[in-house]
Amino acid sequence: MSARPRTLGASVLLGLLAAVVTGPTGDSDEPLRAAWDSIADVRIVLFLGLAVALWLVLVLGPRLRGLVAAVTAPPRRRLTAATLTMTARRSVAAAGRRGRTVAVGGGLLAVAVVAPLVVSTAAQQSMVNDIGIYALLALGLNVVVGYAGLLDLGYIAFFAIGAYATAYFSSSTAMPWHAPFVLNPFFVFPIALILAALAGVVLGAPTLRLRGDYLAIVTLGFGEIIHLVANNADGITGGARGAFGVPHLSVHLAGVDYAWGIDPLPYYYLLLVIVVGVMVAFGRLERSRIGRSWAAIREDEIAAEATGVATLRMKLLAFALGASVSGFAGVLFASKQFFNPQSFSLQASFFVVAVVIFGGMGSRLGVVVGAVVLQGLAFYLRDKVQPADRYIYFGAVIVVMMIFRPQGLVPSRRRRREIELSEAGVGAADSLGSATPTVVRP
Amino acid sequence: MGFLDQFWQLSVDGLMVGSLYAVIALGYTLVYGVLQLINFAHSEVFMLGSFGGLFAARALLPGDGSVPGGAGSIALVAVGLGAGAACGGLAAFTLERVAYRPLRRRAAPRLAYLISAIGASLFAVNLAGKEFGRQNVDLPDLFHNGTVFRLFGAAVSTQTLVIFAVAVAMLVGLDRLVAGTRLGQGIRAVAQDADTAVLMGVNVERIIIVTFVVGGLLAGAGGFLYAMTFNASYSMGFVPGVKAFTAAVLGGIGNVRGAMLGGLLLGLVESYGGYLFQASYKDVIAFGVLVAILMIRPSGLLGERLGRAA
Amino acid sequence: MRRRPFVGAVALAAVVALSATACGSSGGGSSSGKETITIGFQGVLSGDNQQLGLNALYGIRTAVSEVNADASSPFELKLVESDDGGSPDQGPTAAQKLIDNSKVVAVVGPMFSGATKASEPAYTQAGLLSVSPSATNPSLTKLGFRTFYRVIAPDTVQGKAAADYLSDVLKARKVFSLDDKSDYGTGLSAALEAELKARGVALTHDGINPTKDYTSEATKIIAAAPDVLYYSGYYAELALLSKALKEKGFTGKIVSGDGSLDPQYVAQAGKAAAEGTYLTCPCGDANSDPNAAAFVASFKKVNNGAKPGTYSGEAYDATMALADVFKKLGKGADRESVLKAFGSVNLQGITKTVTFEPSGEVKGSNVFIYQVKNGSISVLGNTANLIRS
């Protein structure tokens, strides 16, 4: 019974916090003033009311649950022999599921095609810059994080490489340093792809032997180095001034002349095609021997190695593949609009990781949904809250999400199994191991 | 004018900043040692601690902008350290409760903790910005007698001396705590093998909380020291956080003495590097050194066991 | 923990509900029967530089409230804010947000040069006027953005004048030019250095990304023993740098640019460290100019006691210039007419007289020199006059 007052306490604290978050803005001369003002205000009644309501729901929850569970999400499966057998049966029914997947995919694709037509141009712009580009980045990082189980915190560096490669090859004015010839950005796609993949190999070859967290910090360092060099090398990249004047994409082929421009919509559809293409390609990869090798490495690296999987080479492959997608996205971004080194900050790298985990690592659809939801949330909050406070809500949503759905929005089947198993104490959910001392498992 | 002429001065500068990195790095290393988890929100613990200490010290300052000097200033530093530590500890406790514990209960994959930490960090940074304003907040120099002595020609001010001394005292104190007390024994036991530790009657949940709080106390006190010279602001945590994390890895994450060594070394490398090259390349140099060292010694300078540290 | 998913759903719902309650609190409806004209603001309202954005936003709000309080004004102004985080990534979306809102007839912003370069193509395409209070990159008016105006002089103007002042008045023979590696800082330091070089002044250049730790940089500066340190960057960093230099006993003069002309500089550096610092600005300073006392007073009133800071005055002037145009246009001001009329605006603002070259550049900017004296920033005068005397 002592849990109830504690739950009430927590609810009230939450209510107070919400009051402070939504309350007035303070300053450093009277540091506690703003918090006090938001609590000593009539509004507090509303928040306390909400807190009590929350408490009631929590306390009465178990009883209400039966009713609500049927309507809302099905309860999380417990790992039992029965579940596992069920999982197995589901696997047997793979063929039937494939059909359903195609149907769902087609439906989602239709939504993706129609969606931009019913929203404002600003939203379209955001669908390109924020959602589309980040979905592409997340798909690439997903290969590294989700498939191979490696943590890359400097992923945006490859994006930068792609963008600067575009400026180098496709414009003679964008950067002080440029190619002696000018290429249509379309031709830069393969170049950037290869350059970024090479960069991935160069970075990965010596570092992939490092354990998970060391790899994380080395990649983080690499990302920062690229970012700082881009910002400092005035004579080469143009430094903080950025690269202005990279031409838009255009096609002049067999009578077809089309040029992309400022309008975001054509870019959206181009991105959509690319994203879907990448999803399909990585889907095939995932179901091939390569995908199975990655899964093996993720689940038990030692066993994978003993089974003949060239773990280092497979990780390097993942790294290079992920990097190349990032470089690809960089070309698209650079040809779409002006950029400067700010676009390649450490925070951007973190954000891509957040999109991948939030969406559900290892799941192609998941990471795209992650980009849609997170960036959509950011866009939604633009008008709803003070811009300066936007990231308070954003941060809160991420924490709440991770608490209640650590596997992400749309986890992949394989990953879900891994996580269920890891929760039951079998195997590891990623090659980084579990953060949980095994003893605290319930 | 040459580098060698400034060598000692740069060393003093580097050691002062490095000692602060070391203090923050301990928080990363302790939590990593116990949970094998990078506590990415630790930088915000540091930020909140520094605000706490700074506001406490400012509240006690006379309104006319003067500083008491001498013993009065020492007392102010003590108050600031205490308040900073308290805020840092509280922040770390809350962080563990809200952003980590629920995940631990669910045995979430490790990356989920990372994202939860990033979310918590975004929340804390922007809430602090909202509550305390987005301007840097200054604490008047508590000591105004400038240089107290010269070390090989390098000027050492009272402020520098105080910061370095307090930081080193905290480092030594923590090292003793981990090496020589029952609590430290518990921490080391959990770090080495949580399963066995629980069989030996160690309360793992408690050790985890304590580890977070100890890291928070240090980061909070370190935050006040940082704010004494470098001002405080809502976004102040990120950079020293990344640096301290780098320092922890450099020394061998999970290793208490490694974090100290890594912090001091990183401070020195930055100081020398910033002098020898354009200062904006100093992070490039710092990260370059990190990568180079990890290539040669993949588990950091001193290896990585918290348990082995003592 | 069996009931977790349910709790999760509730908690998520709660968060959404709470954030929903928080919204829509801003924006007062107009009570009088006056016509409402909507203007937009695109600036940096999130991220590390948001204080600069707030400075500008508060300036605009001050102008808006003054216009709306003025009974003789035939219209009321309504402000729509759009945050670009100061980054080019978010620029196009932020701009589009304002473009989409058909009521918006003119925009104050964008603030940073990078975001401007990313956003301006969209404004140009939409024919929506944008008046930047703070983007100083010299190239901006040469990139073919026909909708771009700025009420602040480009870096070249300030850099040249500052260099003249350093060598003629401060008699600097050796200058340490430090920039913050931002678009603004590198632009200003490049202009300054070009002029100093032409005058044969010995130069040391260094760049340092904004940080809090200037200890070793101070050592480096002192080791170079310059007569003058010119910092191209913002006040928050200059304050820390000044503190570090003071502690290490730097004896040269510290000079900085418009990014540091903010009372917060003195507050954050402490009076002792800030004392004597020179600041150059192609602008009048509201806080020290007695003519702007009314502005300062109304600024404080509108913005809960905040003082005008860097770019507040410019943003105010930009808004007032817009209001001036609206007044002239009378009823039915739309994007096209506003854009056409804005080039010929002539208004005595608090930072300068606002008139424009055809390129969108503000005309004949005088660069003023300020100095921190007794803990407050006071004006020394116009560089041209100071050099002559």
Next chain:
Amino acid sequence: MGAGFGRVFGGLGASSTSGGGVGSAVPGARRPGPGEDAAADLVVEARDLCLRFGGVTSLDGVSLRQRRGEILAVIGPNGAGKTSLFNCLTGAYRPQHGTVTFWPTPDRPAQLVGRRPHAITRLGVARTFQNIRLFPALTALENVQVGIEMRQRYGPLSAVLGLPSARRAERDGVRRALELLDLVGLAHRAHEVAASLPYGEQRRLEIARALGTGPSLLLLDEPAAGTNPAEKRDLAGLIGRIAATGMSVLLIEHDMGLVMSLATSVAVLNFGRVIACGTPAEVQRDPAVIEAYLGVGDDGPDAGGATGKELR
């Protein structure tokens, strides 16, 4: 200590598979007599392996030979260095001293020390683990596929484009994997998640996965640990069937019944040294072996090994 030595060697009664000749593990380690058994068709030969961890010596000059097609069992008390030996053979540990030569085919010797584990597996040495290490969330079929596919050559591009060669390889892989599952008696479990299989089946799945890599030497680390008598019988039969195909099997096992019934020769390890080797019958009589087993106190060889306690 309760286990009497006699009972240890009590025999299981399963049919013994006779294949190679007399075991040729070399006692006395240091001097593998030159020319001794020179004509023998060896599959693997370890010479003078030394492995130390800090101050602990795990292998102290172990030499061992195995003939092609032979089932060689390595026995010894806990901590005698059996698994360390395995790890040296498979590249998981790198011995400080000594060599391991492996003949994938009689005319092509390869040095194993210094190679990475996957390279050794590619040469044809497959292993299982003492504490089963399957890929728990993959299905049984996928587990075996991983082993088979590591020999396939098609790259990411072929996979993405779905080239015929890739599809063919994929189909072949599945077919081969099903065959192997059938061999170990798990064909009906092909699409079940590995972690959901009962313990004994997991053991067999691990063997199938190892066989998938196409080895000429199969290393089994305590395959019978933790299995019940029925499972154990099945297992013995399975190992017998595998050996009957001509596969060389190196076996670590505590269960003496299993060892005595299966092995063609036995090597006994104690304190990181080979103290005896020979046919099961010879070893059984060796005084040094009896001494070793009787002298280890409470941790003695858990006779039947059926409890699987010493697994941990």
